[in-house]
Amino acid sequence: MKKLIQANYAFLLVFLFSSNINGQNSQIKGLLQDDQGEAVVYANVLLHSSVDSSLVKVETTDDAGLFNFVDVNAGSYFIKASYVGLSDLEVTNFDVVESDFKDLGLLKFSASSTSLSEVTVTATRALVEVKPDRTVFNVQGTINSVGEDALALMRKAPSVTVDNNDNISILGRTGVRIFIDGKVLPLSGTELSNYLQNLPAEQIDRIDIITNPGAKYEAEGNAGIIDIRLKRDENNGTNGSVSASFSQGQQSRYNLSGTINYRNRAMNIFGNVGYGDRNGFNDMIFESYQNSFFLDEINNTDFNFKNTNYRIGTDFFIGKRHTVGFLVGGAINDRSTNNDNIIKISSLPDYSSIDSVLVARNTATGGGNNYTLNLNYRYDIAKGKSFNIDLDYGNYRSFSSRLSPNKYFTSVDETLFLSERINVIDPENDIDIYTVKVDYEQPIAGGVFGVGSKLSKVVSDNTFLFYDKIDNNQIRNDQRSNVFNYAENVYAGYLSYNRPINEMLSFTSGVRVEQTDATGILTPFDLSLAEPPVEQNYLSVFPNLGLSWTPKQMHSFNLSFGRRINRPDYNVLNPFENRLSELSFEKGNPRLLAEIVNNVELGWTYQYRYNFKIGYSKTENQITRLIAPDTEDTRAGFITWANLANQTVVSGNISAPMQFGENWNAFFNLSASYIDNQADYGDGQIVDVQAFSYSIYTQQTFPLFEKVKGEISGYFAGPGVWGGVFRYESSWSLNLGLQRKFLNDQLNVKLAANDIFYQSWWEGVSKFGGLESTGSGKNDSRRVTLSASYNFGNQKVKSRNRKTGLEEESKRVGN
Numbered sequence: 001m002k003k004l005i006q007a008n009y010a011f012l013l014v015f016l017f018s019s020n021i022n023g024q025n026s027q028i029k030g031l032l033q034d035d036q037g038e039a040v041v042y043a044n045v046l047l048h049s050s051v052d053s054s055l056v057k058v059e060t061t062d063d064a065g066l067f068n069f070v071d072v073n074a075g076s077y078f079i080k081a082s083y084v085g086l087s088d089l090e091v092t093n094f095d096v097v098e099s100d101f102k103d104l105g106l107l108k109f110s111a112s113s114t115s116l117s118e119v120t121v122t123a124t125r126a127l128v129e130v131k132p133d134r135t136v137f138n139v140q141g142t143i144n145s146v147g148e149d150a151l152a153l154m155r156k157a158p159s160v161t162v163d164n165n166d167n168i169s170i171l172g173r174t175g176v177r178i179f180i181d182g183k184v185l186p187l188s189g190t191e192l193s194n195y196l197q198n199l200p201a202e203q204i205d206r207i208d209i210i211t212n213p214g215a216k217y218e219a220e221g222n223a224g225i226i227d228i229r230l231k232r233d234e235n236n237g238t239n240g241s242v243s244a245s246f247s248q249g250q251q252s253r254y255n256l257s258g259t260i261n262y263r264n265r266a267m268n269i270f271g272n273v274g275y276g277d278r279n280g281f282n283d284m285i286f287e288s289y290q291n292s293f294f295l296d297e298i299n300n301t302d303f304n305f306k307n308t309n310y311r312i313g314t315d316f317f318i319g320k321r322h323t324v325g326f327l328v329g330g331a332i333n334d335r336s337t338n339n340d341n342i343i344k345i346s347s348l349p350d351y352s353s354i355d356s357v358l359v360a361r362n363t364a365t366g367g368g369n370n371y372t373l374n375l376n377y378r379y380d381i382a383k384g385k386s387f388n389i390d391l392d393y394g395n396y397r398s399f400s401s402r403l404s405p406n407k408y409f410t411s412v413d414e415t416l417f418l419s420e421r422i423n424v425i426d427p428e429n430d431i432d433i434y435t436v437k438v439d440y441e442q443p444i445a446g447g448v449f450g451v452g453s454k455l456s457k458v459v460s461d462n463t464f465l466f467y468d469k470i471d472n473n474q475i476r477n478d479q480r481s482n483v484f485n486y487a488e489n490v491y492a493g494y495l496s497y498n499r500p501i502n503e504m505l506s507f508t509s510g511v512r513v514e515q516t517d518a519t520g521i522l523t524p525f526d527l528s529l530a531e532p533p534v535e536q537n538y539l540s541v542f543p544n545l546g547l548s549w550t551p552k553q554m555h556s557f558n559l560s561f562g563r564r565i566n567r568p569d570y571n572v573l574n575p576f577e578n579r580l581s582e583l584s585f586e587k588g589n590p591r592l593l594a595e596i597v598n599n600v601e602l603g604w605t606y607q608y609r610y611n612f613k614i615g616y617s618k619t620e621n622q623i624t625r626l627i628a629p630d631t632e633d634t635r636a637g638f639i640t641w642a643n644l645a646n647q648t649v650v651s652g653n654i655s656a657p658m659q660f661g662e663n664w665n666a667f668f669n670l671s672a673s674y675i676d677n678q679a680d681y682g683d684g685q686i687v688d689v690q691a692f693s694y695s696i697y698t699q700q701t702f703p704l705f706e707k708v709k710g711e712i713s714g715y716f717a718g719p720g721v722w723g724g725v726f727r728y729e730s731s732w733s734l735n736l737g738l739q740r741k742f743l744n745d746q747l748n749v750k751l752a753a754n755d756i757f758y759q760s761w762w763e764g765v766s767k768f769g770g771l772e773s774t775g776s777g778k779n780d781s782r783r784v785t786l787s788a789s790y791n792f793g794n795q796k797v798k799s800r801n802r803k804t805g806l807e808e809e810s811k812r813v814g815n
Contacts (some may be wrong), residue, residue: 057069136206273308
């Protein structure tokens, strides 16, 4: 309740600021096309007062060439529009009255005779853009992204939630597939979390959220796809940037990065490199009742992550129709962790008297490296007709060594020693991924027909070595050590067809077929514990269908259906124990089945900017996490993976960019979901959990003084359910930011304060299988970050002359 009251006061401050701006209710809209009838995207549209020619508002056109001025006062106005390679367009004096809706209709540019070297273009993308097949979260649209990482940015993205264990969901659905620049990132669990936390926001251009992907995309990922698009300059000439950030919370961190790009008519060479050093902590408290024991657990972790990442690529433009590209990327990371796991053990019913105290002061070191290679060829055969082939290889390797001394004492002061068991745990993972993907598209019968195929092979070799340390000698425990080999081959093909039916109605359709052959072999060092290999061979069909209806210019409706799959990977299949102590650990489940989901979504876009979406999904064999008591040691508890019989999710999302006055820009995002988890594992172990959850995110940006821009942002997340049975309480965060540009807008300096009230920590309760556990946790989320980025080079804008058809350039100032 205290959190809720504090959050109400904080968010009331934001809404009072925005609601006290003078109300305006008239609108002006129009559509910009060039002399060839094609939409002009990101054109600058300026609204001026006819009385004194003063500038009133500025907008840019969207992907359809549409612009829309909202909240315009009654008065007399004229409009000027500009775009590189086209003559300026002017709409002469017109009047706007109160509550007016002024549709200027189709406006056409004419080809320009002006020297393009004299033209200056600037444009700012909206924080969130909604497109027919995806929602785009533009990272550079928020000041408070500075000094953050990819995982932190996802907490701000529309329809996306990240729980207390860094698990990502979309519209209340788990099983998200993460892509980097259109390529699958084959990591999950802790490894995925570490990767995303070592990817600085300064290297990210945007995040694409695709909730119901079409047949062209692989069917993996029940909740859809999150595609993280890294910065890549499309301007001609030599361009680049350098950036640095320093962040201080209870512990410090910093990032350094640079990008460079050279582009001409024949080739494009691009690259980036970054280094980050991140210190932090993660503290958790649990109180658990199980098997006539009460356990009071404290788990405090301090860590240091060092990461170097790199990417370099080339594109060769062979004539007008052929492009050959090569891309190599990778990362090298190093990490060290100190963890204190302290558990006070009492016997019920009198749990006020402590029987013993387990103290495990763990130290761990580790690291890893990964690299990816891509070879791409694209042939633009004719307008709308193309052939594309991608060859990919990726290697992902991680390793660690953890010393875990388990010492028992009679009391918390650790004075009277009882017993000790010291373990050393050395896991190592090595993944190789090979893929071949071919896509072909061509116009047929007024629509676009697509066909393609993808072959992928995953080989994962995992070694888990568990040692007992006795008298300073490490003795391998063969009953707890194993080698787990996992191989997966997926053979896929798809057909798709999209076309308009009439001016108001269009459809997308497709079907994808995937044959999966997977084998997991667990080889324990104690051969008496050997089990038969786990083999899964199955054929799956994944249809998708979408309808788009635009009955009026201000309204657009989208209805979509898709079927998807989520296969368990080696992280969740390997049954080894990843320990905090011998009484607190997690382990995998080699008997997990793939989960299948059917998704239905209905969306409505109003006035080209207000977006509403509702969804329904039904998942069979939902893969989830459960907290349960151990069967061997009645004092121990662990987290594992299991299949639910089914999960039903009903969800909704509203995103609304708004403008209050001439300079105050706001964005609001509201997500809500109702989740129903059902399973019966026998012996009274039943999952019957229903939960309603919601979250609100807002960002308010406004000018302050002397070219300084301010920003207030924050979220409030209501109670919900994590995994199968863990019910968590509400949390919230409020952030402040400042931005100032210097040196002709080439130097951008930002100052951000995140989670200033320190309310983003979590708390909740789990009841399952005879274990009742309440817990809470916090990390180093309250921070102040200073960052600076500098753009250098020609900073030219690439365009195509509408008259000659040749690429030309114009100098651009700033971003």
